[in-house]
Amino acid sequence: MxxxxxxxxxxxxxxxxxxxxxxxxxxxxxxxxxxxxxxxxxxxxxxxxxxxxxxxxxxxxxxxxxxxxxxxxxxxxxxxxxxxxxxxxxxxxxxxxxxxxxxxxxxxxxxxxxxxxxxxxxxxSLRAQVQEASSRLEERKVVDRAKGILMRARQMSDDDAFHILRTASMHTNQRLGQVSQHIIHSARFAEDVNRSGQLRMLSQRLVKLALLQLAGVQAARAKDLLKESVLRIDTNLVSLGKSLSQPTFGDLLGQVSISWGRLKLALQDSPDAGDMAHLDELAELFLQDAERMTSSLESAGAMPPLQMLNLAGRQRMLSQRFAKYALLHAMGGTATSQRSESGMAESQAAFEKALQYLNEIPLSSKEIRASLDKAAVGWAQMCAGVSGISKGKDPKRLEGLATASEELLDVFEQLSVQYERSMQMLVG
Missing domain, CATH: 3.40.50.2300 (Response regulator)
Structure with a gap:
């Protein structure tokens, strides 16, 4: 009835x-x-x-x-x-x-x-049809966006990218749109983790470059790289401000911006030898804030591959941190000697442990494997050069350290991009 x-x-x-x-x-x-x-x-x-x-x-x-x-x-x-x-x-x-x-x-x-x-x-019935058509249109947009990410990441054709999506859809028993949305989500978090991780590295690189300028080692190049690093931090903070959710990450990003403002101001005052301890202290605070934000982004992404990207990105920071402490050891007095030696030892242990882990994990490719091999050679060369640095400020050895640290950084910059764009990362 x-x-x-x-x-x-x-x-x-x-x-x-x-x-x-x-x-x-x-x-x-x-x-x-x-x-x-x-x-x-x-x-x-x-x-x-x-x-x-x-x-x-x-x-x-x-x-x-x-x-x-x-x-x-x-x-x-x-x-x-x-x-x-x-x-x-x-x-x-x-x-x-x-x-x-x-x-x-x-x-x-x-x-x-x-x-x-x-x-x-x-x-x-008409509402359902309209909703279905709208959903198909939105799914098509999502699929096209995911294809674009895959095409840029692996330099593949539109057809090959679609084949990857369809295969992943069948293997995971998910709709094509769901797989595509996962790729978009992964790519966004991967980019944010990479940008945030760069801030950690740059905090250490800035002090290293300031020390090189102070020592007169590759001074002109160090000055240019320092300006480039400052601009890079500013650019990354702007990009993260647009990408990150304000309610979720706004407080973390705000604290990073505050600590960066203090460090940037100290750099503008052309620090001399007596200012280096304070400059390094500000850099350490900036590093801690950037580390906290990067870890939160990795956790929020809820994807195991992000851990690999974060770890590879952290190697950039450790390479610069090791070089910074080596310079402080060579140029500083007795008061900084013990702290520098301890910092070098800690950085070396963390770097080598992470490098071994990255070599053992299955998330790899031909390009990643080649970069890891190159990183191992570069790290060994830098360690060998540092072992011969004395407190006499030997310009030749300091110059070798400056060159080796930048070359190793380039390797890990490339490796971070490879992890960010790797197919395993995007498809999960």
């Missing part, structure tokens, strides 16, 4: 609509007098049809019916005496399926209910 929830608005007393509906074989769930409770009753009783009787419907009725359409869609009939065309248009806009003017006729109740139900079914 068809059930109806009836809303009456008119003179008090019994209304023939309820008895006429019952006589027509319609189960009346109960009249609802207050418009404010209409949606609540529709949700509670789930009628087959909502029927309203109102001689002069107004905003209160139309707003209530709009809420019914949005929260619990069902066939809606309005009986009224109002012939205003504007009201008819409004009724259609809020989802009324039959707006009956000047009475209903008891014998017409069932056909009118059937009409409203048929229109409701048709309307829902």
């Amino acid at each position: 068809t059930s109806a929830l009836v809303n009456l608005n008119g003179p008090g007393g019994a209304h023939p609509l309820v008895s006429d509906l019952e006589a027509a074989g319609i189960q009346v769930l109960g009249p609802v007098g207050e418009r404010s409770k209409l949606v609540q009753e529709v949700l509670r009783q789930a009628p087959d049809v909502v029927i309203c009787q109102d001689p002069l419907p107004g905003d209160e009725l139309f707003k209530a019916l709009q809420l019914v359409t949005e929260t619990a869609p069902c066939p809606i009939i309005v009986f009224t005496s109002d012939t205003d065309a504007g009201k008819i248009t409004r009724a259609t806009e809020v989802g009324v399926h039959a707006y009956v003017v000047n009475g209903y006729g008891a014998q017409r109740l069932r056909p009118l209910i059937h009409l409203a139900q048929a229109r409701f079914v048709r309307e829902q």
Whole structure:
């Protein structure tokens, strides 16, 4: 039996609509007098049809019916005496399926209910079709974007990128759009982790370059690289500000920006030998803030490959940190000697442990393997050169350290990009 929830608005007393509906074989769930409770009753009783009787419907009725359409869609009939065309248009806009003017006729109740139900079914079908078409269009956009990421990452054709997506879709039993969205998500977090990780490295590189300038070793080049590093930090912070969620990462990014502002100001004052300890202290604070943000991004990405990217990116920082401490050891006095030696030892141990781990993990490719081999050679050469540096500020050995540290940095910069773009990273 068809059930109806009836809303009456008119003179008090019994209304023939309820008895006429019952006589027509319609189960009346109960009249609802207050418009404010209409949606609540529709949700509670789930009628087959909502029927309203109102001689002069107004905003209160139309707003209530709009809420019914949005929260619990069902066939809606309005009986009224109002012939205003504007009201008819409004009724259609809020989802009324039959707006009956000047009475209903008891014998017409069932056909009118059937009409409203048929229109409701048709309307829902059209909505579903529109939603499906919209979903397909959005999925196509997502797939095209994911293909673009794969094409740039691996220099492949459109067809090859689509084949990768389709294969991943079949293997993971996911829709093509879901796989594509995962790739987009992975690529975005990979870029953010890489940019944030660069800040860690640059914190150490800046001090290293300032020390080289102070020692007169490759001074002109060190000055240019220092300017480039400052610009690079500024650019990365702007990019991260646009990419990262403000509610999620805004506080971390804000703290990084504050610590960078202090370090940048100290660099602008052309620090001399007496300022190096303070400069290094500011760089360490900047490093800690950048490390905290990078780790949070890795965790938020919730993808194991991001750990590899973060680890490879951290090697950039450790290479510069090792070189920084070697320079401090060679140029500093007795007060800094012990701290520099301890810093070198810690950096070396962390670097070599991570390098061994990266060589053992399955996430690899021909290019990654070649870069890791090159990194091992470069690291061995830098360690050998550092072991011969004395506190006499030997310009030749210091110059060798400067060159070796930048060459090793280039290798790990390339390796970080390779991890970021690797197919295993993107497809997960």
